Structure formats: C-alpha cells, structure tokens
Amino acid sequence: MATLDPQMKRALAARVRYYHELGIYDFYKRGSSAPAGEVAIAQLPPIPVIEEDMPRKPKTVAPPPQEAEILATPNPEAGVTDPVAALRIIREDIGDCTRCRLSQQGRKQIVFGVGNPKAELMFIGEAPGADEDQQGEPFVGRAGQLLTNMIKAMGLERSDVYIANIIKCRPPGNRTPERDECDTCSPFLMRQIAAIQPKFIVALGSVAAKTLLAINAPMSEFRGHWYDFRGTQLAVTYHPAFLLRDPRQKKETWKDLQMVMKAMGLPMPSKSVE
C-alpha cells in the first residue's frame, strides 16, 4: 500500500477538516489507475479561498435532518462572554450524562476539566483514569503528577492553565476510548475550548491528537509542528502516562514544551521535565 509523506498527509487532513465543516463525513473511494495518495489529492477540487471581506456563499450541502436540528439549536452558552459562566452552563448541560455506554460501565463521576477559565494554554489528555474518576479532576494520579511537573518546568502552575480530556468518563480498565465515545463526548470539549478561547493547546498523546486534528498519524509525525485548530495554535507531545513507561522520551517532550514556551513568549528556564 502506498504511504503518504507527512506534507501530503497534512494537506489531506486539512481537506478532511474542510469537508467536516461542510457537514460531509462519509467518503467513498473512486476507482483509479494512479497511485493512491497522488490521486486522492489531485482529484479533489481546490478548497475555495475566502478572503475576509469577500461575501460568503451560503453552504450548498444540506446536513442530515438530525444534524440540521442540532445546528439550528444554539448551544445554551452561546452569547455568554464570561468563560466562568459559559463553563458552568456547559457542565449543567452535560448533567449526569448517560449519552454513551461509559455511564453504565463503572464510572463514578464525570471529570469535566480544571484550571483557569481564562487560560492562554490548555492541555488535553485522553480520558480519566481511576484516580481522576475518584476525585473528579483530570490528571491527579501518577501521570497527573508528571503533567504538573511539566507545567512547572515551563514556569507555570496548574492554576495558570486549563486541563481537560477528550472524554469525561473513565473507560473500564483504562482501555482506549472507542471512536463513538469520543464522537459523543468531544463536542462538550469543543464547547469548553470555545468558552475558554486559549491561545495555545497542547494535545497529550495520540488519542487527543487524532481526535482533535482528525488525522491518523504516528506521534513522530504529529510532534514538532504547529496546527491551526479553529484559530488556536495546537502542538502535540507525548502523553505523561507514556513518559512514565519510557522516561527517555522526556527529553523529546521538553523540546515540544520549549516550542510552546517560545510561542507563548515564556522565559526559558534551564530546568527540564523531571
């Protein structure tokens, strides 16, 4: 099978995100004799360039009826400019959630998110583990201790940033979240991001990166780049739980964090991630 080079992969991912924004989610392969990657890009019509002052054409793709209803119903926090109030409304909207199977599979509580509602920087992990499920706060176990050290190494405190996960309930046995669980839960995270409006996001690990960016790539390709996530700059680094298993990668993580610090204009301390 032909593999795509990273640049091609990013171009394709941008294309997929563009189609998602138009409400197109299903893609079908058309028969072709040319190599897979090249054809996929070459056959696509160009993404229309929309200048700031150019009159915008109405979207021609009608979303499916169920989605149209969702789109027609504004989020209850729409128009609320105070992020504290907006986050409270989102939390209330989640309620004692039973929208996916995880509510029936031993989760104790919903782990919403924690930190500064006006944070410039947001960290996004995968899913709560046992400690987080117990305490109702993301990243409070061993991986959380390491994340706290990473934040401190950047010259920040946990209370300066906002920390959340792709999904809000602990999967049984800490298994990787299923795609449909991410799809059901992540819209609430998107609303949290919209309420907080961070300038920077750090996706921790491949589940966070893949879900947020809709790109299926290995960590080696995700790391070291900035991505535009709905107007917020997004970087990817290793998940702290992975670093606990392979501490040699802390050095690499420190490089990723330094990239973020530089963009944020933070002073470079000599200390790295311990």
Ligand code: URA
């Ligand atoms: N791992 C995560 O991805 N999130 C947490 O909150 C804890 C561990």
